[in-house]
Each structure stands twice: as structure tokens, then as C-alpha cells.
Amino acid sequence: MAETLKEYFNHLSHQLDPAKVAGMKATYQFVATGARGGHWFVKIANGGATVAEGSDPSPSITLTAAAEDWLDIINGNMNGQTATFHGADHGLSKDEVHNMKKFIESCGVEPARDYPL
Numbered sequence: 001m002a003e004t005l006k007e008y009f010n011h012l013s014h015q016l017d018p019a020k021v022a023g024m025k026a027t028y029q030f031v032a033t034g035a036r037g038g039h040w041f042v043k044i045a046n047g048g049a050t051v052a053e054g055s056d057p058s059p060s061i062t063l064t065a066a067a068e069d070w071l072d073i074i075n076g077n078m079n080g081q082t083a084t085f086h087g088a089d090h091g092l093s094k095d096e097v098h099n100m101k102k103f104i105e106s107c108g109v110e111p112a113r114d115y116p117l
Helices: 005-015 067-074 080-087 094-106
Strands: 026-033 038-045 048-053 061-066
Touching: 005 026, 005 038, 005 048, 005 067, 026 067, 061 067
Parallel strands: 026 061
Antiparallel strands: 026 038, 038 048
16 A cells, blocks of 8 residues: 555556556656645556656656545545546546556556445
């Protein structure tokens, strides 16, 4: 369970399930807003990932959400449906939620069950 996003991204390349990203080639840009926020990007290619803090100049996908929402999703406390409704307050589109869910699941995180807001 990640306490901070920095902790999560620092260990992400070791958590990635190569079988789940086989054939994928994408750069995910993560923008976390709020006091515990920041920018990270993940380049997925050849069954592996490179993770770095900062911004990639040409990401395939940019995902933006409040830092606390990211932590809830990463730690399995919020699922895609809840994130979609909650994301309306944070500018998170349905497509971004779908792409975020696909990425999180490729990292071996089990999706959360439905939790009421």
C-alpha cells in the first residue's frame, strides 16, 4: 500500500506485470493536483516500463486527478465507476478513467469493489 504517490512511482517498475503489458507501447503522463501532487510519466514498451518524475514532451495519454484520488485508486479503495463520478469534480473524463484503470490493472493492482461516495 502506497503512502505517497512518490513512493508508488519509485517502486512501479518493479510492480509491473510484464505479461499484462506485452505488446503495449505508450507513455502515460500522470498529473496529480493538490498538496501531495506532482508529475510523473511511465513509458511502457517491450514488456517493461521506465518511470520518471516530471513531464514527458509527448505523452500518449495524460491522466489528471487529485493526489488523494490517485492514492485511493492505487491502493484499491476506489474503482473506475466511483472515480468517474468523483472525477467530475476534478476534471477527470470517462476516457481518462478507462485508461487509468487499464494502466493500474497492468501494474497488478486489484480493482476495488463499489464504494459509495
